[in-house]
Amino acid sequence: MKVFIFDMDGTFVDSMDYWNNLMLNYLESKDVTPEESLMTDIVSLTLHDGIEYTKDKYSLRESVDEILDEMRALIGYNYKNTFNLDPATIEIFRHLKKAEKKVVLATATERSLVDIVLDRFDLKKYLDLEIVSDEVNLHKNDPQYFLDIGKHFGASGEECSVIEDSLYAIKSANEAGMETVGIIAQTPPAHIEIIKELSVVSGNNLTEVKDYFLSR
Incomplete structure (x- = not known):
């Protein structure tokens, strides 16, 4: 991956x-x-x-x-x-960077708000690419959104993993041939079982699934 x-x-x-x-x-x-x-x-x-x-x-x-x-x-x-960063986030990002993996932020939130989070928790240094809603034409309900990210790094769908809490985005990533990791603590209850079925691993938060990343 x-x-x-x-x-x-x-x-x-x-x-x-x-x-x-x-x-x-x-x-x-x-x-x-x-x-x-x-x-x-x-x-x-x-x-x-x-x-x-x-x-x-x-x-x-x-x-x-x-x-x-x-x-x-x-x-x-x-x-x-008031919002909190998952305690495993920085550990996971550091590990992936050390393993020479590409770490991408892909969010439907607009840039002005994203930068608050990245600056508050000092995350920019871990990211190889930031895809923000008001800077791209595609959305996560289109598999091409994810394929274009992989293409940026010369990676096929099979070489990418998408970490998401939204069912529509997980479906699109799967259609793009990518592995998905489902985070379900704040997901609508009706979507949880479907996300579990579509994902290679799922958990309430990143902390619960961090071994997936640390084994890479």
Whole structure:
């Protein structure tokens, strides 16, 4: 295995539960009752696209930029102060770098928020490539997204491992011929068993699956 492609939220940062409720809490603050299917509808979208979809669906008065600014402030505060890094993250990254593997961050979160995490926990020095939602045209629901990452390093799908908490991304990575590692602590309950079936190894967090990486 040459390339290890890590998601961020819900994978090595415990932020996914907050993200899952961010849009719902925002709508409720505007006295809007969201449909149960809303999060399923926007789960694969970027923050901007998810807001645009929600604004149109619920006829919100605020502009996309106004909603985005409010949400950035909320989530940014938590990235700076309350979200935690999985304790095994740095050990895993160090090991992979020492073993001359390529370590990639691939996240649907936008650059301004990603940089808060990378700077706070001093992670940039471990990364060979950062793929951030507002800097690429493809999304994780397209297998080509993952194939392009492998191609960047001259690696085939079979030479890449994808570490994810999202079912749609794991399915895409599998379609690209890649191994997947499922992180399930903050995954919707209905997706957990499917992720386990599709992944070569799975666990509640990186700490539970760190032997997968340390044996490489």
